[in-house]
Amino acid sequence: MSAIGRRRDLMSTWESETRRVVLAGQPNVGKSVLFNALTGKYVAVSNYPGTTVDVSRGVGEIGGGAAEFVDSPGIYSLAAHSDEERVTRSLLLAGPDAVVQVADMKDLPRALVLTLELLGLRIPLVLCLNMKDEALSRGCRVDVRRLSEILKIPVAETVAITREGLGELRSAVERACALSSSSGNRPPERPPSLPRAASAVFLRARREEAVAIAAEVFTAPGSSGVSGADRFLESLGRLCLRPWPGYLLAGAVLWGLYEFVGVLGAQTAVNFLEKTVFGSWVNPPLARAMEAIFPWVFVRDFFVGQYGVFTMALTYAFAIILPIVTTFFLALGILEDSGYLPRLSVLLNRFFKMVGLNGKAVFPMILGLGCGTMAVLTTRILDTRREKILATFLLALAVPCSAQLGVILGMTAGASGSVLLVWLLVMVGSLLGTGALASRILPGAAAHFILEIPPMRFPQWSNLFRKVGARLKWYLREVLPLFVYATAALFLLDAFGLLKDVERLASPFVSGTLGLPEEAAGAFLVGFFRRDYGAAGLYQMQRQGLLSLRQSAVALVAITLFMPCVAQWLMVVRERGMGAALAISGTVLMYAVAVSAALNQALLALGWR
Numbered sequence: 001m002s003a004i005g006r007r008r009d010l011m012s013t014w015e016s017e018t019r020r021v022v023l024a025g026q027p028n029v030g031k032s033v034l035f036n037a038l039t040g041k042y043v044a045v046s047n048y049p050g051t052t053v054d055v056s057r058g059v060g061e062i063g064g065g066a067a068e069f070v071d072s073p074g075i076y077s078l079a080a081h082s083d084e085e086r087v088t089r090s091l092l093l094a095g096p097d098a099v100v101q102v103a104d105m106k107d108l109p110r111a112l113v114l115t116l117e118l119l120g121l122r123i124p125l126v127l128c129l130n131m132k133d134e135a136l137s138r139g140c141r142v143d144v145r146r147l148s149e150i151l152k153i154p155v156a157e158t159v160a161i162t163r164e165g166l167g168e169l170r171s172a173v174e175r176a177c178a179l180s181s182s183s184g185n186r187p188p189e190r191p192p193s194l195p196r197a198a199s200a201v202f203l204r205a206r207r208e209e210a211v212a213i214a215a216e217v218f219t220a221p222g223s224s225g226v227s228g229a230d231r232f233l234e235s236l237g238r239l240c241l242r243p244w245p246g247y248l249l250a251g252a253v254l255w256g257l258y259e260f261v262g263v264l265g266a267q268t269a270v271n272f273l274e275k276t277v278f279g280s281w282v283n284p285p286l287a288r289a290m291e292a293i294f295p296w297v298f299v300r301d302f303f304v305g306q307y308g309v310f311t312m313a314l315t316y317a318f319a320i321i322l323p324i325v326t327t328f329f330l331a332l333g334i335l336e337d338s339g340y341l342p343r344l345s346v347l348l349n350r351f352f353k354m355v356g357l358n359g360k361a362v363f364p365m366i367l368g369l370g371c372g373t374m375a376v377l378t379t380r381i382l383d384t385r386r387e388k389i390l391a392t393f394l395l396a397l398a399v400p401c402s403a404q405l406g407v408i409l410g411m412t413a414g415a416s417g418s419v420l421l422v423w424l425l426v427m428v429g430s431l432l433g434t435g436a437l438a439s440r441i442l443p444g445a446a447a448h449f450i451l452e453i454p455p456m457r458f459p460q461w462s463n464l465f466r467k468v469g470a471r472l473k474w475y476l477r478e479v480l481p482l483f484v485y486a487t488a489a490l491f492l493l494d495a496f497g498l499l500k501d502v503e504r505l506a507s508p509f510v511s512g513t514l515g516l517p518e519e520a521a522g523a524f525l526v527g528f529f530r531r532d533y534g535a536a537g538l539y540q541m542q543r544q545g546l547l548s549l550r551q552s553a554v555a556l557v558a559i560t561l562f563m564p565c566v567a568q569w570l571m572v573v574r575e576r577g578m579g580a581a582l583a584i585s586g587t588v589l590m591y592a593v594a595v596s597a598a599l600n601q602a603l604l605a606l607g608w609r
Helices: 003-016 031-039 083-093 105-119 132-137 144-151 166-183 196-217 228-241 243-293 297-304 309-338 340-347 349-353 359-367 372-381 385-398 402-414 417-441 461-478 480-495 498-512 520-529 531-543 549-561 566-576 578-605
Strands: 020-024 043-047 054-062 065-071 098-104 125-130 155-157
Touching: 020 031, 020 083, 031 054, 031 065, 031 125, 031 166, 031 461, 054 166, 098 105, 098 166, 105 125, 105 132, 105 196, 125 132, 125 144, 125 166, 144 155, 144 196, 155 166, 228 243, 228 340, 243 297, 243 309, 243 340, 243 359, 297 309, 297 480, 309 340, 309 359, 309 372, 309 461, 309 480, 340 349, 340 359, 349 359, 359 372, 359 385, 372 385, 372 566, 385 417, 385 549, 385 566, 385 578, 402 417, 402 531, 402 549, 417 549, 417 578, 461 480, 480 498, 480 566, 498 520, 520 531, 520 549, 520 566, 531 549, 549 578, 566 578
Parallel strands: 020 065, 020 098, 098 125, 125 155
Antiparallel strands: 043 054, 054 065
């Protein structure tokens, strides 16, 4: 049967007899890899209603039929604390036909705590012991038959990355779904809320029961049963959590991350694609072709003009954002699959507490120095909406992207060390001060900093590339249209002269309140479309001798604190909603104006001219 016919048969079965299977489990157990192996390429990724949490759904074969598999976010307990855990809890309480708990085979005692909770939902459950290869290489053994007898559920062993054991797992899921159909499975009753003390007692009892079961079926190795490579990774994992040399290793990793994403992706690759590929090979012949096809200037400019769909939107999306996205997704995949990302979060947790966040915020904040647009996207790893809004606000306010940062450093090098010092003091003070204040104003309590610390491992490159490929497809499907819509809007505004009107209206304010030349208004306007273009305009003014030391310092502070670029703003709208985006934008704009004006007066009082 052809692939198309096979998919049509599967989809018709799915629509007529939908059996829903939820994959649940703790983070970093290979759940998403197993989901991809079970569903192949028939996958849809969407936000869970009312959240920004992605949930993957796909159709896969079970016993000659089809079932919908749902890849739920990682969960430690049914007592949900984060948005991701609440989504998984909702999926489980919706009454699926079966639940597959994916567990790390070599960490069975901890996985069994969640198993015992899931059994309480009275939904047919299958326990999938994944990463069998890693467990065996470390000398871990599980008496699967005895474990199945104790729990009274099917237990399967798998290696998701090589698809070993998938046949056994599918058979177990088929039996579970059949049991659900025969028993008329209904959504479980929502467990009552328990007082904190009672919850602690309940969890302690579950842990003791899990330890007792594991003692009967699980055999852990002695040191002689562990390979040299595993011992090295285990030692490295412990060192990464200690202050020394943990901070040194963290510094090296963050430097490598910035070099890979911020320099290789956001500068080297972007410069080649933007200036050579699109600037010389693609856009010029395309513009000539459009001139031959369309005699009307208005239509031609819509495609290849200053704000053209091809010359701006697609060039921006493929030449500027795509290389940053690709290097970012590769870096994220390596840090995730190696098990280092949670360790980095633990090390830097104390610093981020100062601005109302926790250690999980390290990745979006550092990535903001490469590309603010993708940094906003990565705020999804934070637990609560409050933290996501706070991190998004700080990224929009005080974190310059790599392209803008390069121009800023060039301006300070051409001016004076005192200008760089002023800029750094204002930026660090803004980050700490506004973060601390916003964390007190925003409603909601600070999220609990609870992280699963997985073992260190070497990433599997085949799995890594599949993951990056899936994320790039998401980018092309979800983000690319935003650039086209924004560019079309800019084209219409420019065509009717509204952009020039805005620049003309802003000129007196820029020269009066901020003490800058009137020409600087154009740099701020362009900076909303491309942050580095705005900074580059100020840099050109400085080289022409139009900016004094005071004006250089004020201009740098203003352009950094000013509104983020249109791509980042659109991502904020997509992730946080229009209301939150407008509130963040208004706050950032008012703060940028107030601080820049105050800095101008302070420097005048100090004798800067």
